[in-house]
Amino acid sequence: MKINRRTALGGLALSIALAGVSTPSFAADVTLNVLYNLPGFTKFHQPLADEFMKNNPDIKINFLAPAPGYNDGQQQVLRAAVTGNLPDVYFSGYNLTAELVHALVPRKQITDLAPFIEAEGGQSFLDKNYTPNMAALGKIDGKQYGLPVNASSPIIYVNAELVRKAGGDPANMPKTFDGLIALASKIHQQDTKVSGMGYDINLWPDDWLWQALITQQGGKLVDEATKTVGFNNEIGLNALKLTRRFVTEGGQNLLDWDQSRQQFGAGLTGFIFSTPAHVQTIEALVGDRFELKTSTFPLDNPEKGGVPTGGNSAVMLTQDKAKQDAAWKYMKWITGPEAQNVIVRITGYLPTNKLAIGPDFLAPYYAEHPNVKTASLQAERSLPWAGYPGGDSVRIWRTQRDIIGTVMRGEVTPEDGLKQIVEQTNGLMK
Numbered sequence: 001m002k003i004n005r006r007t008a009l010g011g012l013a014l015s016i017a018l019a020g021v022s023t024p025s026f027a028a029d030v031t032l033n034v035l036y037n038l039p040g041f042t043k044f045h046q047p048l049a050d051e052f053m054k055n056n057p058d059i060k061i062n063f064l065a066p067a068p069g070y071n072d073g074q075q076q077v078l079r080a081a082v083t084g085n086l087p088d089v090y091f092s093g094y095n096l097t098a099e100l101v102h103a104l105v106p107r108k109q110i111t112d113l114a115p116f117i118e119a120e121g122g123q124s125f126l127d128k129n130y131t132p133n134m135a136a137l138g139k140i141d142g143k144q145y146g147l148p149v150n151a152s153s154p155i156i157y158v159n160a161e162l163v164r165k166a167g168g169d170p171a172n173m174p175k176t177f178d179g180l181i182a183l184a185s186k187i188h189q190q191d192t193k194v195s196g197m198g199y200d201i202n203l204w205p206d207d208w209l210w211q212a213l214i215t216q217q218g219g220k221l222v223d224e225a226t227k228t229v230g231f232n233n234e235i236g237l238n239a240l241k242l243t244r245r246f247v248t249e250g251g252q253n254l255l256d257w258d259q260s261r262q263q264f265g266a267g268l269t270g271f272i273f274s275t276p277a278h279v280q281t282i283e284a285l286v287g288d289r290f291e292l293k294t295s296t297f298p299l300d301n302p303e304k305g306g307v308p309t310g311g312n313s314a315v316m317l318t319q320d321k322a323k324q325d326a327a328w329k330y331m332k333w334i335t336g337p338e339a340q341n342v343i344v345r346i347t348g349y350l351p352t353n354k355l356a357i358g359p360d361f362l363a364p365y366y367a368e369h370p371n372v373k374t375a376s377l378q379a380e381r382s383l384p385w386a387g388y389p390g391g392d393s394v395r396i397w398r399t400q401r402d403i404i405g406t407v408m409r410g411e412v413t414p415e416d417g418l419k420q421i422v423e424q425t426n427g428l429m430k
């Protein structure tokens with residue numbers, strides 16, 4: 001039987017059970033107030049909560065109105081911390097979790113998960129369910145405050161026909177940016193109306209793609225010792241040089257990410273970089289116009305490089321013992337293989353629980369949907385999506401993005417662009 005979103009959800013109530021999980025005794029029914037970001041995520045949060053409540057009738061999941069985005073949710077929770085009206089469980093964006101922890105720990109309003117993990121077997125529980133890199137997404141200052149729920153690392157969407165015409169192999173794309181730019185150049189030279197590539201960092205809503213250019217070289221966003229920019233070096237300079245080369249050599253048009261996606265779907269771009277969450281959307285745009293492939297993100301430093309992981313982890317904010325026990329059970333469920341099986345089928349994200357890729361869960365789905373499987377191949381190279389000290393990460397990125405745009409347009413040299421980014425970022429961190 002072909003497995004799709006409808007059958008995944010339709011069979012959820014029949015196929016998912018929480019057998020073998022210890023159930024704490026509650027003196028009375030417990031209601032958990034839960035806040036997540038992005039209204040579109042209701043499509044998996046609600047059915048998973050319904051199934052959880054069916055198997056745990058003494059726990060009620062009460063969803064608060066979802067925040068429009070991670071930045072909005074962060075501000076909502078920080079305001080609630082002042083009024084003492086925090087949700088019991090919150091799904092925190094990875095790049096903002098450190099800021100959240102540092103704000104709430106002094107107020108004793110966020111829960112270190114160590115006692116709960118120890119009760120499950122300690123490190124063996126983590127090792128069984130999460131790769132070290134995936135578990136680290138919820139770890140701040142050496143403590144596990146969150147369990148990873150959604151994970152998204154950038155992948156390449158490939159127009160197989162254009163790549164073949166340029167002499168490339170869409171099933172074996174170059175593994176470095178030099179190789180990809182050379183391929184994009186050949187695609188563009190064959191037909192100047194066609195963009196060789198699209199790396200839409202110039203108008204991307206957050207710094208995810210910028211961090212990827214740093215971390216794939218083995219670089220860091222922030223120097224932990226000095227609390228200043230960590231890419232004020234050849235790595236940062238090379239990242240900016242790459243953004244300019246995407247245009248001058250790769251034939252990139254400077255579009256926003258949605259326009260770029262539309263252009264790719266029309267068959268007018270060789271390959272683009274984007275989130276795996278767009279697989280279903282891009283497949284619909286492409287239709288039968290051309291053969292669509294996906295490929296993993298390149299690493300210019302395969303030994304030390306990695307890719308930043310977007311998404312969120314579930315953190316426990318309640319300090320009530322009965323609610324904490326219930327929250328832990330819910331957090332284990334939403335990050336467990338059964339729930340991850342459903343989330344991946346709906347969103348296209350990579351699974352955060354390594355058991356979810358097994359034959360009882362995602363293996364048959366990946367066999368039918370190889371374009372979705374690509375993201376899972378990057379689990380071992382997933383790195384935390386970092387933020388900046390000082391709690392001004394959003395403003396910092398908007399400032400950086402404007403400068404990167406001037407470099408891509410050729411108005412500022414990469415050298416001068418790096419000086420501007422370093423100066424203004426360090427200033428905003430202060």
